[in-house]
Amino acid sequence: MKNRSFVFPTVVLLWLIFIFASPEKQKATWKGTIEEIDGVTVVKNPKQPMFGSDVFLIKEELSIGEEGKGEEYFFADARDIAVDKEGNIYILDSDEALIKVFDTGGNYVKGIGKKGQGPGEMSRPSSIQITPADEIAVNDSAARKIHFFDLEGNFLHAVSQLNMSFFTDPKIDGRGYITASYMIMDKEVTYVLKTFDRQLQESFPIFSVVVLKYPKINPFYPRCFWDLVEEDKIIWGFSEKYELSIIDSAGKTVKKITKEYDPIKITEEEKESLIKERFGGRENIGPQVKLIWDDFHNPFIYICVDDEGRIFTRTYEKEPESGEYYFDIFDGDGEYMAKIPLKSRPYVIKKGKLFTIEENKEGYQLMKRYGITWKI
Numbered sequence: 036m037k038n039r040s041f042v043f044p045t046v047v048l049l050w051l052i053f054i055f056a057s058p059e060k061q062k063a064t065w066k067g068t069i070e071e072i073d074g075v076t077v078v079k080n081p082k083q084p085m086f087g088s089d090v091f092l093i094k095e096e097l098s099i100g101e102e103g104k105g106e107e108y109f110f111a112d113a114r115d116i117a118v119d120k121e122g123n124i125y126i127l128d129s130d131e132a133l134i135k136v137f138d139t140g141g142n143y144v145k146g147i148g149k150k151g152q153g154p155g156e157m158s159r160p161s162s163i164q165i166t167p168a169d170e171i172a173v174n175d176s177a178a179r180k181i182h183f184f185d186l187e188g189n190f191l192h193a194v195s196q197l198n199m200s201f202f203t204d205p206k207i208d209g210r211g212y213i214t215a216s217y218m219i220m221d222k223e224v225t226y227v228l229k230t231f232d233r234q235l236q237e238s239f240p241i242f243s244v245v246v247l248k249y250p251k252i253n254p255f256y257p258r259c260f261w262d263l264v265e266e267d268k269i270i271w272g273f274s275e276k277y278e279l280s281i282i283d284s285a286g287k288t289v290k291k292i293t294k295e296y297d298p299i300k301i302t303e304e305e306k307e308s309l310i311k312e313r314f315g316g317r318e319n320i321g322p323q324v325k326l327i328w329d330d331f332h333n334p335f336i337y338i339c340v341d342d343e344g345r346i347f348t349r350t351y352e353k354e355p356e357s358g359e360y361y362f363d364i365f366d367g368d369g370e371y372m373a374k375i376p377l378k379s380r381p382y383v384i385k386k387g388k389l390f391t392i393e394e395n396k397e398g399y400q401l402m403k404r405y406g407i408t409w410k411i
Contacts, residue, residue: 078369093405155190239286274333292369298331341384
């Protein structure tokens with residue numbers, strides 16, 4: 036009897052702790068529509084998401100770059116992050132032309148690559164990916180190459196970008212095919228998004244547009260963003276309008292995702308800040324240059340897909356108190372789930388972890404990993 040009287044209240048206590056400590060689940064109410072138009076599934080989302088912002092909670096787990104450790108823990112110019120299947124973290128330092136590898140506990144493991152022009156050496160790399168074939172692919176548009184390493188850090192090979200200028204953010208799918216953008220520089224600047232084979236020979240075009248007509252310059256010109264989704268599909272969007280397109284491995288559009296939104300006005304303070312950032316001040320703008328300003332920001336400025344197919348887009352809407360930008364989140368079907376404020380854009384969202392690059396008060400870069408809790 037003594038043992039039974041002890042077990043019963045213990046079980047009840049544990050049950051109560053579970054009930055009150057567990058995140059309360061939210062119920063979904065989506066008010067959009069889905070229809071087929073010319074063989075394409077079109078998902079039309081309203082302004083309001085299914086859930087409140089507290090459906091997505093994050094808690095800091097790890098910070099790399101804090102004072103008190105060796106030089107290998109600091110970054111001159113951290114540009115991108117990749118995470119392998121074991122949770123090891125690969126941080127690309129563009130200034131050092133070096134990949135710094137850390138284990139899941141944030142301990143420095145090794146460096147991969149170095150500055151130079153020889154095999155396995157880099158000039159000013161800008162992005163990194165762990166490919167489906169477990170290779171490290173590093174985009175080095177300054178050297179006009181994509182460098183490939185194995186996970187141990189051994190150099191495998193490089194692919195030439197030929198004469199493509201500003202080759203940006205290559206995404207490599209399970210076939211080894213590469214989706215990336217580049218610029219055609221002439222009297223007009225044309226932005227091109229294409230998918231290439233393993234040797235960077237064109238497989239199929241996706242999108243092209245003239246973005247600049249010199250001497251007229253729109254500092255807030257719309258841009259193209261893309262990422263990979265399941266089954267070697269690509270999601271991409273040109274930020275002139277809130278429309279995301281998903282294409283299959285042959286380049287055929289299979290789905291479009293749209294969303295209603297309230298345009299965010301471009302302020303005079305934002306204009307002056309951009310002029311200072313891009314030109315170093317109005318006095319440095321050439322007399323022949325004519326700046327063309329839009330009245331409103333583009334609806335989004337970033338696309339990221341997590342390992343479960345959820346889509347994150349950064350908007351220009353800010354959380355009033357923190358000043359953090361809102362990210363819209365869509366589920367794998369393209370339905371608008373939530374909008375959440377984040378301090379920095381996510382570089383990787385994988386296995387319930389979110390990885391960002393942030394700056395502390397002293398201006399040092401930090402890689403931060405957050406644990407994610409979904410209340411759905």
